[in-house]
Amino acid sequence: MNTHQELPKYIVTIVRKLDKTQKRIIWLIADLLMFVISGVLSYLFFLSLIKVPIFNYTFHTMLAFLIYLFLSHVFQVSNKINRYASIIDIMLLFIIALLSGALSGLISTLYFSAFSFRYTVLTMIVSSLGIVGLRFLWQIIYLSRYKGERKEDKIRKVILIGAGDGGSLFMNSYRRNKGNLQVVAILDSDLDKKGQNIDGIEVVGDIHLIPELLKLHGELEAIVAIPSLSPQQYEDILEVCNQNDVEVFKMPKVEDVIQGIYQPKHPMRKINISDLLGRKEITLNESKMRKELEGETVLITGAGGSIGSEIVRQVTHFNPKRVILLGHGENSIYLIYHEMLKLRTFTEFVPVIADVQDYERILEVFEREKPDIVYHAAAHKHVPLMESNPVEAFKNNILGTYNVAKAVDVAGLTKMVLVSTDKAVNPPNVMGATKRVAELIITGMNRKSKSNYCAVRFGNVLGSRGSVIPVFEKQIAEGGPITVTDFRMTRYFMTIPEASRLVIYAGSYANGGEVFILDMGEPVKIVDLAKKMILLSGHKEDEIEIIETGIRPGEKLYEELLTSSELVGNQLSEKIFIGKVTHISLEDIDVLIQTLKENIDDSRKIKEKIIKFANESANE
Secondary structure, eight states: OOHHHHHHHHHHHHHHTSOHHHHHHHHHHHHHHHHHHHHHHHHHHTTTTOOSOHHHHHHHHHHHHHHHHHHHHHTTGGGSOGGGOOHHHHHHHHHHHHHHHHHHHHHHHHHSSOOOHHHHHHHHHHHHHHHHHHHHHHHHHHHTTTTTTOTTSOOEEEEEEOOSHHHHHHHHHHHHOOTTEEEEEEEOSOGGGTTOEETTEEEEEOGGGHHHHHHHHSSOEEEEOOTTOOHHHHHHHHHHHHHTTOEEEEOOOHHHHHHTOSOTTSOOBOOOGGGGSSSOOOOOOHHHHHHHHTTOEEEEETTTSHHHHHHHHHHHTTOOSEEEEEESOHHHHHHHHHHHHTTOOSOEEEEEEOOTTOHHHHHHHHHHHOOSEEEEOOOOOOHHHHHHOHHHHIIIIIIHHHHHHHHHHHTTOSEEEEEEEGGGSSOSSHHHHHHHHHHHHHHHHHHHOSSEEEEEEEOEEETOTTOHHHHHHHHHHTTOOEEESOTTOEEOEEEHHHHHHHHHHHHHTOOSSEEEEEOOOSOEEHHHHHHHHHHHTTOOGGGSOEEEOOOOTTOOSSOOSSOTTOEEEEESSSSEEEEEOOOOOHHHHHHHHHHHHHTTTOHHHHHHHHHHHHHHHHTO
């Protein structure tokens, strides 16, 4: 065990045991020593020339240090983590040290009758070099603490894909802490960059050079460092890498780092299915959403569910005064409540255990909390399950929506936004039919009430509970086969954050009675999605079998966004348009609900009546 290899690790270990204040004090003392040493050395160097009392030079040194402290605070240099200080940070520190010495020299010259200009210049240079030299020395010690220790670790040879800003950021991080990684080459589709280098690693060409690099270096991994890459380009990279058995990772997004999704000990993450939507995620103007929510009280039903909990997260970005987390599952409400508490925002979060099927309880909560906006996300959504349980679909999706809508009216609240689905269009199944009736409740209530009601309709949500994505992931992990009900089946897809932001965005534009629909691009074949996931997981298409199992009860081959009788009024943006749903009187809905209650013990009749009512209403 070599002392020169152990010493850096020993020093870093000691320093890590110190708290933030102790570390700052040590750096202050170190910087003060640099000023003192520079003053002493300069004084000794000009000893034969100096005829001025030593006090004058002591005054100059201490004044320079005080000015340095002040400027460091003003320019926030003192807040920098020195082991991560960039060249720009170091240069700024160097300039501040020079400026401090210069100002101190000027003041000393004006204050004392005699002072040495050469002394001032020399102390400026020596102190500045000493201060930045300490930072460089600490970085060298920190980066070399594991030098020679990883001999038993397997060196992971990687190729970096992307020679732009993302690649530069990765190489900057890699230079500081290589670990057991060894970047052997950089690839980029821009051939004008070929022959250039980043931190000494050459850009050798594009991804088609991967087979040659494998022959040259053996086993390789790939890191994608291009934040602006389109989904199709991601697929192209994945296809080439998977054909050559190269595992692919992706640098985290800046948003992930900010929101705490990314942890520093994991410098890269595997690409997930949301990267392969077939389109870029839709971005919306946040100023309108902020105006809608800032300082308001917001209530979300189904706040513990996939969509409800994401609405909570998205709403919180816009600084509401209070957020009421309402749901009937105590565990899910507990989880989202404590997740929000960790954010330490100024928003107050109020967990409420209540069932939307209980009108009296919902009204009590609304009258007590007086929310300005209600987002109604509580619903049963699994098509085959609801085919087998139509009574529960009725009670939760229809009766629950009716209770919430009526309570909004009675409590005199401002706005209610219903989370709906494209399955509400021409529904052959009970789940879609219940959501269609829920939309009719909203539009009917809007005509009667002084409150503002609207609905937001979107497609399948990637990664939500009960979606196809977790099923495919599990089947791939088990080696297959992947089961697809029908190879012809298509669906519209969007991400959970997209769906949640759409709900908030559309709701902020509601005048009453609208159904807002997101343009989700072209529908995607489920079998194509399965193939993408196989590719994404690092397998070749022929390694995982895909089998057709047949359409399940209530399923459609394809979904629609609007019925033929629904009018497209206008568009909020390029990607969001408004459909006017056929209006049904609340009296007709009251009759339907009463009829369903009377037949509550007959599941078959419940299903037939809901589906019939939903589809007949579309043609009126």
